[in-house]
Amino acid sequence: MAVLVPVAPLATIPKKLGVRQYSGYAAGDAANNLAFSMASSFLLLYYTNVVGLSAAAIGTMFLLIRFWDALADLFAGRAVDAKKPGRLGKFRPFIVWFAVPLLLSSMAIFSAHTFFPGMSDTQALVYAYVSYAVMGTLYSLVNIPYGSIAPAMTQVPTERAKLASWRVWGSNITILMLSFVVAPQIKKFVGDPEGLQRSLFVTTAIFVVVGAALYLYTVTSIKEQVQRDVGAPTLRQSFGTLGKNKPLMWLCAGSLAFLTGLTALSTLAAYYAIYVLKDAQYIAWNAVAQAVGTFLIASFIPKIVRSFGKRNGYIALGLVGVVAGAGLAYSPPVTPMLAVLSFFLLGIGMGGVNTMMWALEADTVEYGEWKTGIRTEGTTYALFSFTRKMGQALGGAAGAFALGVVAFDSLAAKAGTPQSPDTVQGIQLASGLLTAGFILLSLLIMFFYPLTDKVFRQIVGEIRARRAEREGAEVIKPATEA
Template sequence: MTATQAPAAPAAAPPKKLGLGAYLGYAAGDAGNNLAFTMASMFLLLYYTDVVGIPAAYAAPIFLIVRIWDGIGDVIVGRWVDRTSTRWGKFRPWILWSSLPLLLSSVWVFSLPQADSLTMKLFWAYLSYGVLAMLYSMVNIPYGSLAAAMTQVPTERAKLATFRSVGAAATGLVLALVVAPQVQRWSSTSLYEAKVEALGGEAAATQAQLDAAKAAAVAEASTGLQGALTTITLIFVFVGMALYLTTFFTAKEQVARPAQDKATLREAVDTLRKNKPLIWLCVGSLLFLTSFIAFSTMGIYYARDVLGNGSLFAVFTIVQTGAIFVLAPFIAKIVGRFGKRTGYLGGAVAFIVGALLLFVTPASAPWMAVVGYFLVGVGLGLVNTLMWAMEADTIEYGEWKTGRRTEGTTYAVFSFIRKLGQAFGGAGAAGIIGFTGYVGTAAIQTDEALQGIRVATGLVPAALALLTLVVMWKYPLTDKRFKEITAETEARKAAEAADAAH
């Protein structure tokens, strides 16, 4: 097969080996990203249902519509990024310019004005979340594209992906440790039980007293959780800026691009259309992200309502993150021994087993959920890490195939597909618990609502991860083939540079 040739590029110095500072700086970027992204994934549905007072059935379309809009924004921003050229490179300026507005929009999303009508509640939810989504694209697209411009060495890319996953996991852990205790503290169920106990128990209280206790508990829970979330997101503005500035000053672009780097829209679409590994990866990622976001969205509900203790969510997150941290040093070795695709498939299997274990865990045996979260952490550590490394590899495939290097557009398309998965996962989880009768303002949930939470947390994610396994079994870009492609591309560049010199 003969790849389309592009005009010659000027000779460039070979990229330097990445040091620890570059890896840590890149990890800091995703830690900052997830102060907005994971905060919304874990707690925004809970905020809508329990604080703002939006029924779960009405909240589901918010996640569907806004995240689809977010995906469209990814493609738009990807085109903007591919046309950017500054003394700081293509990608880092976007991180510098857009990070503060992103973090401030996260405060807005969790501090909506009070409204009496459902229409106004929905208006503010759609508007604020839509703005956050667009700003997130303006930071995350250049951030995600940056890895492919930092190095072409497979092991270094695997390490970058590992550090990125560790940065994201660290933020998830911090969120669980900081936010989950506040959710438990301001749980209407816990507050109601405390008020009933103060009355001498249900047997000693009148129905009027119990009704008043329920109303007071719901109002107190809403006000208290609102104050806690506003304070936490304000603190995250300062933490996030420190993380983003670290990325800006330490993660540098090194990979030389073809001279004809600014592809037209038609050329970019043609590059993507011919990129079969990217297409397979996108389908697998769509399924897995739908699975993971449904799982992630339901975590706090599962701990608080199914197992009866919201503080367990912090324990589960520690276990899940611990699994990711323990696995992280071995991912490069797993890639070297078995390849990215096999490692990815192994992660999907671990995720499936862990999710099924959560589905069958009785409320009296939270230790089973701990084991389930550990297995899920192993699965996430492998799949999420290798997903990013494989996406970077597809950029090299696209350049080999067409002679054009479109990091921003490629990453944007991949991110768009991921956003569709996030949309389907968040909306699906909300739709399931809405259908089965979850009521955010209720002090006690029905058995049907609790079963709906189990299904959305365990059974549905496991089924979708199984489909992911089937799809990624057919992923065509093996590590051996990747090495052949990059060698051919570098040889072509060298020949073109030699011809240009004469």
């Protein structure tokens, strides 16, 4: 006669995430955005109003360098998957190695006239290309492992939703801070590019210190807990999971459209405040309104996920963003509070969608593991980030090219003289309609997204059952006779 004797699982049982893990994860994206959002929000303005380059030239740079950044994401994702777990796991060593160089490179891109005050336009453009490409590469080497660790921290849907919410809180705190720190500098130094250059140099130097402290807190607060059967998958295994991961492909397509709209708005937001609302201080007030909307909706994301599911929540929140984009395009500039209200609604709509995206991406890791037996957090996140970067490239270029289409005059901007009424109206329409149109396209794509929450739960259950069977969760042991 034989009896079944349970055997303890080989891996430790994942611990429930607490405030330290959530806040540590939030700190990482707060630090990331000291580089990323500073560039996406103010780099175009810096090169048109301080250095004096044309918007079209910088728009082309955005398109080309962000395409390079997207390729760098794939390289970084493969590097993450290929690394064998060590004392700090697979992901955190990359943050330790590349965080400070990233922050220093962010400082460098806003220091063209500090380091080389006598540059010609051609030399300045070369400096912009090189410094921005270096920063983008380093950002990939930090952000890909940072983003990849989320699905390795927990498989609980509500905990993943909370991680996504805390991540959005971290990034939006930084975006809000940037608006209040940089907007007064822009307003103070209108028509004084040398003064603005000195101010931005000091500001970005301070960000190096603040960012390093935030990254240190991240590294000491988070770690991966989800068991993996293959520690360092081969290149063929990593990319093999992508071809069979249909939900990831749908998510990437939706993300491409969404990020195009989001980045176009980020690129034009400062111009909207300065030239449409005619007060640079609205850079800060609009950012406050958007951040408040994002903070508000992020608090409800776990509840929305439980009640409606991620895909349905994504679509509903995106519709709010479409309405807000239309409000930006058509609200009368003489009533700036309507624009502020539109930015608040954008915070709810676009902030909510962006939060859902991070939770959805984590779920696609399990789908790939279910189809192939291989967990590839790095490559999966890298492909997702690749398409986001392509959206950022297209959105940044679209925003810059839109300025060219509406005949924005960078020489007049550098001298502090007004733009023509037609140019101002064009900036308003481009800001709202580019945003609304690309969000709507994203929603149409995500309507067909196949990985619902019910399917996800079934997949996780099957993965655990397979693992238990392989490890011999139950073994037959002969019974002793009395």
